[in-house]
Amino acid sequence: MGLLDAACAPARIARKANGVMKALARERRGNRRNPLSSLFSRESKQRFLSRAEEGCTCMSESPLVETLPPVSLISDVGRYDGQPVKIKGWLRNKRSSGKIHFLILRDGSGQIQGVAARNDVSPECFERMGTLQQETSVIATGIVRADERAPGGYELSLRDLEIVGSSENFPISPKEHGVDFLMDNRHLWLRSANQHAILRVRHEIIKACEDWLDAHGFLRIDAPILTPAACEGTTTLFETEYFEYKAFLSQSGQLYNEATAMAFGRVYCFGPTFRAEKSKTRRHLMEFWMIEPEMAFAEQEENMEVQEQFVSYIVARVLEKRKAELCQLGRDTSKLEKVIAPFPRLSYDEAVLTLQKAGKEIQWGNDFGGDEETVLAEQFDRPVFVHSYPVRCKAFYMKADPRRPEVARCADLLAPEGYGEIIGGGQREDDGTTLEERIKEHGLPREAFDWYLDLRKYGTVPHSGFGMGIERVVAWICGLEHIRETIPFPRMLSRLTPHTHLTPARPTGPSVQAPGT
RNA sequence: UCCGACGUAGCUCAACGGUAGAGCAACCGGCUGUUAACCGGUAGGUUAUAGGUUCGAAUCCUAUCGUCGGAGCCA
DSSP: OOHHHHHHHHHHHHHHHHHHHHHHHHHHTTOTTOHHHHHOOHHHHHHHHHHHHHHHHHHHHSOGGGTSOOBOOGGGGGGGTTSEEEEEEEEEEEEEOSSEEEEEEEOSSOEEEEEEETTTSOHHHHHHHHHOOTTOEEEEEEEEEEOTTSTTSEEEEEEEEEEEEOOOSOSSOSSOOOHHHHHHTHHHHTTSHHHHHHHHHHHHHHHHHHHHHHHTTOEEOOOOSEESSOSSTTSOOOEEEETTEEEEEOSOSHHHHHHHHHHHSEEEEEEEEEOOOOOOSTTOOSEEEEEEEEEETOOHHHHHHHHHHHHHHHHHHHHHHOHHHHHHTTOOHHHHHTOOSSOOEEEHHHHHHHHHHTTOOOOTTOOOOHHHHHHHHTTOSSOEEEEOOBGGGSOTTBOEETTEEEEESEEEEEETTTTEEEEEEEEBOOOHHHHHHHHHHTTOOGGGGHHHHHHHHTTOOOEEEEEEEHHHHHHHHHTOSOGGGGSSSOOBTTEEETTEEOBTTBOOOGGGOOTTO
């Protein structure tokens, strides 16, 4: 129950009671159309009435708040300074000095310290508090007090505490732990303060993406996850069965986006993306979430302008709304404050020269690795576009530059501070004949792309788009070392569920999958 | 797939050829303002597994399994 629900409860109960009494009177008069008859049994109506009458009595004689303290979220507790409230949550930690207990409570909205001196509560209750272990679920009643010593500004002077569910030997103690252990206990690790901060920032980033796109005329139209063939022939796909056919988990919604862009103009899709690449790095997940906008009648220049506005907005929005979370994570926000459009643009040619000057052995025509990306990104205090890659480094649908056919009209956006590529995008080949040649050159089956070629046959237009990996953006904005903490249940090379390490002797299958993870 | 690092108490680590140790968590006790609280005590180990070298192996060697990081690939 939310704060407002709780605060309004007496009035609402009284109103509802009034309605029930009228309904009962109608029923007594033989009104068979009474809608309540079908909703409530006679017994439950009586129960409701007696409760309602109790509520009414309380209201008329004494302030109800004394007998029924409102349930408050910890984040809203400031509204009740000096008043009693109920907090429903979990015990994060406990300190005790014999005659006084300090209980750190969390409820998902925040954390607050409950203080109980021996004389504040009943002897049984004081004893009970002494036995509480980490992560016991409780309903605590106490008086909210502003206190300078409290990190959140408020404390709870406890009056009572009820145990909802006990907890014994919670594995994640308040001391340090290794990542492997924490990943094995990911389902419990999510209760800790840093994980809360990260996942709140993730939520804010997703909201910011949706809000910006919505405000700029983009319609969300999601692409399918089960697909019949590779969007990009080069990378590995997860294969699955589709009745008697083979199907693959989507590695991009891009081709479908091109169809919906021809239908709606500006569109985007947002969903999980799967790459069966055996990548074991801090930047890779097997399953990640990608947001992919696509625009009809847009050339690559406009594409980059949209991207820099989009990314600047996301960063500004997180700085505005999630300062506390960034602070919790120890993020240096001054670096994020510099992320303002326009972003620098570096051509692939310039990038190669820069890298060669920096002593990297790179030849024109090769793609950049993580090291190279970091060298390039380090030169700027905001994200940098690297554009006009050689055509042979890129997917078949990338449009070649008409003035320089050996390079594509595309760009990657590299985040600063070594976070690497967060966006890949470009202008799509809109000429049917050229596209057909490309499909042939890449050794892809022509039949599978009939529908895709249709888009060039019926009113083709120049169009562009990009894909942004949400987890990489979260890792960058939060300043994390590893991408695995940016998603609730990461799918990594050797990890499918919190407790299951994969081994070749133990093939993957539905039986390995834990419910809900 | 390749390269590198690692595997010791529930957790984080120490011991580096000579009796396996500490902090946290658990349990018992103390403490009325603590902020990964603190203080005293108890319990907790076939040192990943299997071989080998040695008078003696957590330590050296071999294999297997597992974890982490990096490369390739990419968002």
